[in-house]
Amino acid sequence: MTASENDSVALSDPQISLMRVLWTRGEASVADAAAALAAERRLAHTTVATMLTRLEKRGLVVARRDGRQLLYRARLAEHEVRRSMVSGLLSTLFGGDAKALVAHLLREDAIEPGDLERVRTLLAEREDSGG
């Protein structure tokens, strides 16, 4: 277990955006990332570089040298980050009770009752076909 695989990963919104670029492309240079991010947030090249350096220091990404440039790669899969962050929110706001979160989603009209069945069915199908 490398120190970075702690458990509680908390990424800010800009950081997630950046990670998403890595998740999507597998590997990306600063220029790649800045370009991919440009649509969403127009950031200076060096800003993206700084963010990546910091994420690397935190152990969330790894850099590989390719000539002059660095290629970054996420060390955690998206679902791992999701798990960690959802779990954090869950314990912070819902006493760790996932059912309470679902109830909240229903109550706050974020989701409709019928959707629950749909989700369950979807998951069941995926399990059947070997996920």
Added chain:
Amino acid sequence: MTASENDSVALSDPQISLMRVLWTRGEASVADAAAALAAERRLAHTTVATMLTRLEKRGLVVARRDGRQLLYRARLAEHEVRRSMVSGLLSTLFGGDAKALVAHLLREDAIEPGDLERVRTLLAEREDSGG
């Protein structure tokens, strides 16, 4: 619309703990809050005071003077904070798709398929009895 009722409320864990005291007790002095928090986090009296002052500056709590002491009260209900924070997580991590979050909960074993029915039924009952 008072500036504070923006929409995106982001509270850290310690901040939520403190808010929870206010939600539970309705109103609390610094001493009250520090005492209530002591079980969870042992913080200096002044630390709690600072946190409350800052939350007040952000418009998340209001203070009322009672003699020498200040009584703090949350300006947002717990469900409002939940809504805001869940919604933030939802858009950050799941593209705003609540179904994806539920799917995640199922897949990550945070919740079992049967629980969905239970939640749905529970909610339905509550609606029937006029919620």
Added chain:
DNA sequence: ACGCGCGTACTACAACTGTAGTACGACACA
């Protein structure tokens, strides 16, 4: 009336984050 204690107000400081500029080295092209 006076002093002590409680409570707030202000100050402090390190860490992290968002954001970006400057400096410097290396590679490619002329």
Added chain:
DNA sequence: TGTGTCGTACTACAGTTGTAGTACGCGCGT
């Protein structure tokens, strides 16, 4: 080979947060 360009490394700076100390004033008790 010289030079410019590109890319990283380092520095910067303001804002927020976690955490707490110091200072000061008001009111209660004697």
